[in-house]
Amino acid sequence: MININSNNILKGWDRNTIAEKIANDLPHGSYVNLGIGMPELVSQYIKDDREIIYHSENGLLGMGPSPNENEIDYDLINAGKKPVTILPGGSFCHHADSFSMIRGGHIDYCVLGAMEISIKGDLANWSTGKGIPAVGGAMDLVAGAKNVFVMTQHLTKEGKPKLVNECSLPLTGASVVSRVYTDYAVLDITDNGFKVIKIADDIPFEYLQSVTEGKVYQ
Amino acid sequence: MEINKVKEKMTDLLSDVFDGATIMVGGFGEAGSPIELLHGLIDHGAKNLTIIANNAGNGNIGLGALIGQKQVKKVICSFPRSPKGITFAEQYNKGEIELEVVPQGTLAERIRAAGSGIPGFYTATAVGTPLAEGKEEKIFNGKKYILEEALHADFALIKAEVSDRYGNLFYNKTARNFNPIMSMAAKNTLVQAKKIVQPNFTNPEHVITPGIFVQKVIEIKEPIIETIAIEEGLTYP
Numbered sequence: 001m002i003n004i005n006s007n008n009i010l011k012g013w014d015r016n017t018i019a020e021k022i023a024n025d026l027p028h029g030s031y032v033n034l035g036i037g038m039p040e041l042v043s044q045y046i047k048d049d050r051e052i053i054y055h056s057e058n059g060l061l062g063m064g065p066s067p068n069e070n071e072i073d074y075d076l077i078n079a080g081k082k083p084v085t086i087l088p089g090g091s092f093c094h095h096a097d098s099f100s101m102i103r104g105g106h107i108d109y110c111v112l113g114a115m116e117i118s119i120k121g122d123l124a125n126w127s128t129g130k131g132i133p134a135v136g137g138a139m140d141l142v143a144g145a146k147n148v149f150v151m152t153q154h155l156t157k158e159g160k161p162k163l164v165n166e167c168s169l170p171l172t173g174a175s176v177v178s179r180v181y182t183d184y185a186v187l188d189i190t191d192n193g194f195k196v197i198k199i200a201d202d203i204p205f206e207y208l209q210s211v212t213e214g215k216v217y218q
Numbered sequence: 219m220e221i222n223k224v225k226e227k228m229t230d231l232l233s234d235v236f237d238g239a240t241i242m243v244g245g246f247g248e249a250g251s252p253i254e255l256l257h258g259l260i261d262h263g264a265k266n267l268t269i270i271a272n273n274a275g276n277g278n279i280g281l282g283a284l285i286g287q288k289q290v291k292k293v294i295c296s297f298p299r300s301p302k303g304i305t306f307a308e309q310y311n312k313g314e315i316e317l318e319v320v321p322q323g324t325l326a327e328r329i330r331a332a333g334s335g336i337p338g339f340y341t342a343t344a345v346g347t348p349l350a351e352g353k354e355e356k357i358f359n360g361k362k363y364i365l366e367e368a369l370h371a372d373f374a375l376i377k378a379e380v381s382d383r384y385g386n387l388f389y390n391k392t393a394r395n396f397n398p399i400m401s402m403a404a405k406n407t408l409v410q411a412k413k414i415v416q417p418n419f420t421n422p423e424h425v426i427t428p429g430i431f432v433q434k435v436i437e438i439k440e441p442i443i444e445t446i447a448i449e450e451g452l453t454y455p
Contacts, residue, residue, distance in 0.1 A: 057322060058246040058392050074248055074443050075393040081247035092391055094398040094426075095246070095272075096330035099323030103343060122346070132310055133319045134299040139349065140323030143342040174346030 009159055010207060012183040012200035018151055020045040021198065022111055022181050025149075026052055030108040031101070033057070033141060036080035039111040039151050053089075055107055057137040059098040062090020079137065102137070103144040110145040112138065114152040114180075116167040119214035121177040121189040123150065124169035135172075142173035154182035154211060163187070163194060164213040184208055193217055222383045223435050224414055228258040231408050231436045235264045235373060242329065242374040242400040243271040243281055247300075248444030250393035252377040252410050253280035255436075257454050259375070260284055266291045270329070270371055272322065272396060274298035274306035276444060278453035282306070287455075290315060294369065296322035302448055321349060324366050326399060332368035333402025333431070341366055374404030377441065378427070381411035382418040385432025386425045394426065401431040410438040 013021070019041035026032055026042070028050035034040050043065070046052050054063040057079040064085035067073070071085070078084045086092075101107055116124040123142055126135045142148050152162055163180065180187045180194070184203045187194040193215030199208060209216045225231045232255070235241070241259075245251030259267075260283060267290050274293045275282030284290060286305035298306055298317060309315040320328065321343050331339055340363035344350045354365040376397045378387040387409060389397055401407045414437045419425055442452070 056392075058249070058395050060392050073391065074445055075250070076391040077247060077249050078392075081249075086391070092389075092394055094394050095322075095326040095396045096399045099326045103323050103327070103341065127348075132298050132307060133317070134297045135319055135321050135349065136297045137322040139321040139347060140343045143345065144323070171347045173344075 009155065010184075010203055012154070012185075012203050014183070015041060016045070018181050018183060021186060022149060022151060023047070026050070026109055031055055031061075031106065033102065033107050033110040033145065035110065035112040035138075035141075037113055039113060042111055042151070055098075055101060056084070057098055057102070059093045059095055060084070060086065060090065061093070061101070062087045064090070099137070099140055102140050105144055105146060107141070107145045109147045109149060110141045111149045111151050112141065114150045114162060115169050117150055117152070117163050117177055117180055118167045119163070119165055119189070119193055121175045122167050123148070123172045123177050124167040126172050127170045129170060138172050142176040147178045148176050150177050150180045152180065152182055154184040161211055161213050184211070187216070220383070223385045223429070223432060224381075224383050225434050225436050228254075228261070228436060231255070231434045232258050232262045234406060235259065235262055237264050238266045239264060239372040240268040240270065240370070242371040242396075242404050243269055244374065244376045244395065244397035244400050246272050246392065246395040248276070249391070250377050250389065250395050250397050251280055251444065252375040253442045253444065254438045255375040255377075255408060255410050256280045256284050260287050260289070260455055263289070265289050268292045268294065270294045270369055272296050272325065273300055273303070275303055276300035277302045277448040278305060279442060279447050280444065283454040285309065285315065292316035292318070294318040294320060294325075296320055296325050319349065325369070326396065328366055328369040329396065329403045330399045332370045333399060336368060338365055338367040340364065369403065371400070371404040372406065374400040374407045376401055376407055376409045378409050378411040380413045380415060381409055381432070381435045382415050382429075384418060384429035385409065385435055386419050386429045387411065387427040387432065388424050389426055398427045401427045406434070407432045409435040410441065411435055412439060412441065413437065
């Protein structure tokens with residue numbers, strides 16, 4: 001067991017590399033919801049061999065990139081309330097229809113950030129248990145999307161594992177995560193533990209196990 | 219005599235609002251948020267209101283200002299945090315305002331259900347989380363669901379792009395959001411539209427909210443844009 005402190009924390013993939021790995025796993029023709037923050041990077045790494053349609057919870061299917069300064073329309077925003085654009089072939093709908101896309105199982109993939117992920121696929125990402133509680137659409141996304149991908153740093157800022165036996169924070173959903181992309185590895189949630197799909201070149205397997213609660217296997 | 223739901227004065231539009239009313243407020247962030255109607259509600263002065271909205275206001279305009287005037291006793295919403303959501307945060311931290319947090323899709327579906335005569339429904343959203351506590355559970359095909367109940371309101375404050383005298387509405391881009399379903403869920407739906415066309419829509423295919431769901435409409439030609447207003451330090455009253 002390696003004792004983790006700030007001196008021996010290894011550096012794995014940067015966030016752009018993680019985003020690229022997720023982008024490569026999204027099949028052509030997928031309908032995808034990218035969470036606010038780091039997951040938004042994924043759209044920058046979609047290769048030319050595929051077309052992905054982005055959904056935003058506030059009634060936008062076919063979301064495009066940020067507008068130029070002179071094209072900002074405050075009636076055209078994303079779930080993070082930032083101005084965006086709509087691509088040809090896109091559409092608008094009201095909130096119940098937009099969440100039917102999620103809750104009715106029509107969204108193929110959602111990519112979300114995480115505070116904790118348990119070995120059973122439980123996700124905690126909406127509340128630290130302090131401050132004003134605010135959930136947004138996270139619970140709907142994890143309950144409804146066909147595949148729930150998590151994009152996160154492997155360790156908290158304090159150097160503690162985010163992949164744990166049991167989440168200590170309030171859950172967003174129970175047994176909902178399919179796959180976790182961290183700066184150290186890509187891991188699937190399985191009945192036998194966290195299964196390593198890919199591991200960063202500079203990360204020894206023993207180190208990965210030592211910074212992960214619960215069993216990691218190849 | 220012709221049907222005409224269009225009002226010239228804000229006081230006529232809001233005349234039926236009463237203390238203790240439950241009021242839905244359309245919009246997601248600033249898009250589709252009926253800021254002028256909320257300012258009308260501040261002038262009206264109704265108190266002890268329960269607000270159903272996605273957010274709990276930003277800055278000291280619109281819903282943020284209504285809360286700032288202490289007219290709201292409870293907020294039912296999915297995301298009460300905004301970059302400048304000061305008025306709600308202040309009162310929440312002092313225990314002066316109640317909050318019910320609802321997952322956004324459940325919020326939308328509870329509103330849609332109310333407008334459609336559906337008293338409740340089962341959903342997988344929030345199962346196994348703190349927001350499922352105290353809710354009836356049921357297993358369908360081996361999977362657990364919780365019971366959620368319809369959310370009704372006495373009034374809905376709605377922002378539309380265009381209306382006609384029947385209250386047929388359409389919206390602009392993502393400013394549609396909660397507005398169509400809230401129009402259906404409230405007993406009295408009060409609308410601000412950027413434009414009122416006379417005598418009616420020329421193309422019925424363009425109607426998103428049919429006029430049966432709307433009681434009163436007022437024309438607000440140049441509504442406040444929240445981002446710009448907050449940047450400029452605008453407050454109300």
